[in-house]
Amino acid sequence: MAIALSLLSALAYGVSDFLGGIFAKRSSSWQVAVVGQTSSGVISLLAALIVATTPGSADLMYGALAGLGGGFGVAFLYRGLATARMSVVAPISAIGTALIPVVVGLVTGDRPSWVAMLGIVFAFPAIALISRVVDDNPAHQGGVIDGVLAGVGFGLLFTFLGQVGDDAGLYPLAISQVTSVFGVIVTATVLGHAWVPRGRRVWSALVMGPLGVTAQAAFLYATHHGLLSIVSVISSLYPASTVLLASVLLRERIHGWQGVGLVFAALAVALVAWG
Template sequence: MIALLLALGSSLAYGCADFLGGLGARKAHVLRTVLVAAPASLLVELLVWPVLGASFSAGALGWGAASGVASAAAFVLLYRTLAIGPMNVLSPVTALVSAALPVAVGLLEGEHLGTAGLVGLPLALAAVVLVSAGHGAGSARPSRTALLLAFGAGSAIALQLVFLHQAPADSGVAPLITGRAISSAVTLAAAALLRRRLGSERPAYALSATAGVLDSLANLLFLLAARSGDLTVVAVITALYPAGTVLLARGVLAERVHRGQLLGLGAAALAVSLLALT
């Protein structure tokens, strides 16, 4: 139950972070947004270091660095994806892709599900599909480029989560700090190389920084959830984060929520209830 609650918190934080990051990327080049978000995330992880501790072993540094590279790619691809829009379609597509690899890794590592979990797991995946499926009259259709970016972002997120899960359980927040430091360095290097293409628009500092803080919180909650529960369940619950993004996009941007998406939200709630019984 603790792992489930942590995963739900991670899902909520990811959904809010993606929404704010996507909005920020609409106001300036995506790299400018990430240059604000990534350091803000690192600051949060440094602040929790004294509380949760950190052991910078070879395993923590290696897996943390790998997660950092994946995180940098995820930041750029995801915020660019959501900047193109529509958020209420692309975010769920990204989430579905991001759930597949961690679930496969968990099953290959020998994790087993009870009867409720065997029903809840595919139902949760179906919920993500339903939230993203169908456009309905008057709804915006994503471009091929946007869909490719969404698949790329989902793959990067999946790798980041798997790499974090592989880090030693006694390493504290060391993998997060290492990963965020690496992702910030990679982003800074990319921005330096592409500085002439970044334009003159200033990023939405408050939106971008808040997105970074929420993303850091989501990573922390996921790491704690994965250490106290099965990766298979935790990854799927975390992948339900589009529910928050979809609802925020509906309330703030007036993006249309299709009837199938509402059905998906209901299926997600039922899936979480079933997975809580595992």
């Protein structure tokens, strides 16, 4: 169950990132982030009201901290996707997304089997190979920096969501989604960017709401059935779908080493599932 939910999370994140990049190229990346995260927040809050639970204060706190990390991450991810190649920014962000919760999980007591651990090991070169693009364009180099910053934010998102209790329900998820909006706004304000949605095009990002809720909810429930170190690394393979979509729909070329990275990603999933 944990592997299936992690893969669902990765797929939803990958499709959401692809759409976010498309919308950010047509409008302000910060405004797209605000609209997309607000849409997710409204949907997750409605879902939380339907699923009657009573989460503890610690669960709500972890949800809020996760949201701040997620808001920071999505702001830089969309900025990078708008100014650089999708096949550069998204994979780089995944390295930090996977590394931080894997380290935290192992330090706090996760003990994967040796087969699953081998799968985790394979996942990192998979991400690195998918990320490897030879490009001297200065704008693309800026995308690398945005990818790194996004990875830190998403790594914190995964880490804090992984601390939410099994019986906390969806309120921590709703808190996370709502808080992420404030994370985007604060980041945009500090960097001097306009974040108030303007124009008709930016509202297309509303369709990202269901994808964002699906991605985070699947990850949250996956951590209830599996180890954080395993769930996070499988969910962090989301760039594979982003790269494939960019290749098919935007005609971005997949280099040979990226193809090898996709094979390594499949092998990582298979090993973790077997373990």
